[in-house]
Amino acid sequence: xxxxxxxxxxxxxxxxxxxxxxxxxxxxxxxxxxxxxxxxxxxxxxxxxxxxxxxxxxxxxxxxxxxxxxxxxxxxxxxxxxxxxxxxxxxxxxxxxxxxxxxxxxxxxxxxxxxxxxxxxxxxxxxxxxxxxxxxxxxxxxxxxxxxxxxxxxxxxxxxxxxxxxxxxxxxxxxxxxxxxxxxxxxxxxxxxxxxxxxxxxxxxxxxxxxxxxxxxxxxxxxxxxxxxxxxxxxxxxxxxxxxxxxxxxxxxxxxxxxxx
Amino acid sequence: xxxxxxxxxxxxxxxxxxxxxxxxxxxxxxxxxxxxxxxxxxxxxxxxxxxxxxxxxxxxxxxxxxxxxxxxxxxxxxxxxxxxxxxxxxxxxxxxxxxxxxxxxxxxxxxxxxxxxxxxxxxxxxxxxxxxxxxxxxxxxxxxxxxxxxxxxxxxxxxxxxxxxxxxxxxxxxxxxxxxxxxxxxxxxxxxxxxxxxxxxxxxxxxxxxxxxxxxxxxxxxxxxxxxxxxxxxxxxxxxxxxxxxxxxxxxxxxxxxxxxxxxxxxxxxxxxxxxxxxxxxxxxxxxxxxxxxxxxxxxxxxxxxxxxxxxxxxxxxxxxxxxxxxxxxxxxxxxxxxxxxxxxxxxxxxxxxxxxxxxxxxxxxxxxxxx
Ligand code: SF4
Numbered sequence: 001x002x003x004x005x006x007x008x009x010x011x012x013x014x015x016x017x018x019x020x021x022x023x024x025x026x027x028x029x030x031x032x033x034x035x036x037x038x039x040x041x042x043x044x045x046x047x048x049x050x051x052x053x054x055x056x057x058x059x060x061x062x063x064x065x066x067x068x069x070x071x072x073x074x075x076x077x078x079x080x081x082x083x084x085x086x087x088x089x090x091x092x093x094x095x096x097x098x099x100x101x102x103x104x105x106x107x108x109x110x111x112x113x114x115x116x117x118x119x120x121x122x123x124x125x126x127x128x129x130x131x132x133x134x135x136x137x138x139x140x141x142x143x144x145x146x147x148x149x150x151x152x153x154x155x156x157x158x159x160x161x162x163x164x165x166x167x168x169x170x171x172x173x174x175x176x177x178x179x180x181x182x183x184x185x186x187x188x189x190x191x192x193x194x195x196x197x198x199x200x201x202x203x204x205x206x207x208x209x210x211x212x213x214x215x216x217x218x219x220x221x222x223x224x225x226x227x228x229x230x231x232x233x234x235x236x237x238x239x240x241x242x243x244x245x246x247x248x249x250x251x252x253x254x255x256x257x258x259x260x261x
Numbered sequence: 262x263x264x265x266x267x268x269x270x271x272x273x274x275x276x277x278x279x280x281x282x283x284x285x286x287x288x289x290x291x292x293x294x295x296x297x298x299x300x301x302x303x304x305x306x307x308x309x310x311x312x313x314x315x316x317x318x319x320x321x322x323x324x325x326x327x328x329x330x331x332x333x334x335x336x337x338x339x340x341x342x343x344x345x346x347x348x349x350x351x352x353x354x355x356x357x358x359x360x361x362x363x364x365x366x367x368x369x370x371x372x373x374x375x376x377x378x379x380x381x382x383x384x385x386x387x388x389x390x391x392x393x394x395x396x397x398x399x400x401x402x403x404x405x406x407x408x409x410x411x412x413x414x415x416x417x418x419x420x421x422x423x424x425x426x427x428x429x430x431x432x433x434x435x436x437x438x439x440x441x442x443x444x445x446x447x448x449x450x451x452x453x454x455x456x457x458x459x460x461x462x463x464x465x466x467x468x469x470x471x472x473x474x475x476x477x478x479x480x481x482x483x484x485x486x487x488x489x490x491x492x493x494x495x496x497x498x499x500x501x502x503x504x505x506x507x508x509x510x511x512x513x514x515x516x517x518x519x520x521x522x523x524x525x526x527x528x529x530x531x532x533x534x535x536x537x538x539x540x541x542x543x544x545x546x547x548x549x550x551x552x553x554x555x556x557x558x559x560x561x562x563x564x565x566x567x568x569x570x571x572x573x574x575x576x577x578x579x580x581x582x583x584x585x586x587x588x589x590x591x592x593x594x595x596x597x598x599x600x601x602x603x604x605x606x607x608x609x610x611x612x613x614x615x616x617x618x619x620x621x622x623x624x625x626x627x628x629x630x631x632x633x
Contacts, residue, residue: 065620080628104621116632118601121625123584123611205601 004057005248008066011102013038015046016245021253027242034066059252086247088114095207100216102130107200120200126165128196151221154187194225213240265479276459286313296357303542309420316462321502337584341614346374362554386556397543421538431470432528446515451506492517497581499523512630518573553588563599577606584613
């Protein structure tokens, strides 16, 4: 039996196709999100990769910011529940999830069965999100996937104190013009992202294992900064961008199986 | 339309259109209205003068002019009140009663931009001393004097004691209503519940009481049906705009009790009995507890809410955090920890009167309903 999870975020679209609730046979990501052609394209891509059709899916569940606009879905579940489901499947020892996506930062605490015990989300503000890193990468002329390498070479992380993306951008520009090394500025940017996420984690209650997911988890500079702030190791979920889509696909499987019992 | 539906729709339309309520009152009585800023002003004094006390709670609004007068981190409700002041919304009021129990109000009270005269007074924060009652009664005496001068009427002790009784009767009817509403969530959804309560800010209280009493008896005559959704207690300053309440409803939540400054905190206690009306009103403040604006060394808000959860058989608490409200933000970690220890689930949502986008609130509420 095949089930599908579709996660439409603010800046990316993700699809997971699951076979019998355990095998991830497709996990596709396109870096454009809700309101774009991304959702349709990622869906087609995932299906064609495994040679399946939409009709082959026993159930499709949508999640993410754009979850209510996915016509193909039979149901929608919030990304917090899906993230918890997906991460727990991959890392059953997870107790705290830190999820940083395009425009949301979330801390989710799990109980021993993987259920959501508590969660906190950021305020309506881009600081500390993927969008914040996008802006900084543009200003610094460093690709997102190179930021972690730069960070690793930092000798004296700069301070990026502004809590607002717009002000932080001008702060970074003035540091650049004062000749501060990009490596140090990037380490400062990562610390600023980490401090936002950790604020939510502290509210939630910090308990190991701590797992990071969401697109920003691919930036190891952020992961290191979070680990340093929490003074605890942080595990990056395998393929961290698709964990919510995976969770949705697992929910879909469980619902079909539940209905068949 | 049944009698029940008619009452609900009348109260809802009053709560949505305070201006019309003010005009109707003027037509009927020839008397105007006096604005009442949050929180806990002795409205009874205005009522005893024969004028209509009108609650000022801002509204859903985009903010532009107010930015020139307020820091960006001033709370959302006062941003909207300032914007409305600048638009002249409150200029038809004969006067405005202005308590100052938080820093934002204290500063705002000194820069009222409307044309109505403003009467500022202070609630003492060292509340449990007898001296606090004497101080506050004296403040209220000054409020009465100023109102008498502005409105050109005499406010007698007798009229004031009578108004206190009228208000206590309203409080009692409201307590009965909120208890009943918890049993009939299919009829009294979160938005209707709020509108019925809010209407009391724009109506002469005995009229509101009469309608609520009738509503209560209509409700009581109906069978109680099983409710399959989740039951919550709301806490905070207020739960507006209506979109927030609709999101709760759409996700299967019923509001079975509240600890909102705009709602139950106003009527959970009666004004105590006595002969000196100003002293009685002052004493109400001393006996009042469980609010971020009333200093409470024992921090009884958490335990009070836990009792509320138990008493109303609620599944959880929804914290309606007014954006940038420091008194409420300071209280939150204290009661949140108490909830955690007691195993009471809570959801934190932000109340922002300026916003028109509710996606985040939707995600939070939906996730919470999936979590419970
Ligand atoms: S109590 Fe909070 S919301 Fe009310 S005026 Fe003060 S700061 Fe603003």
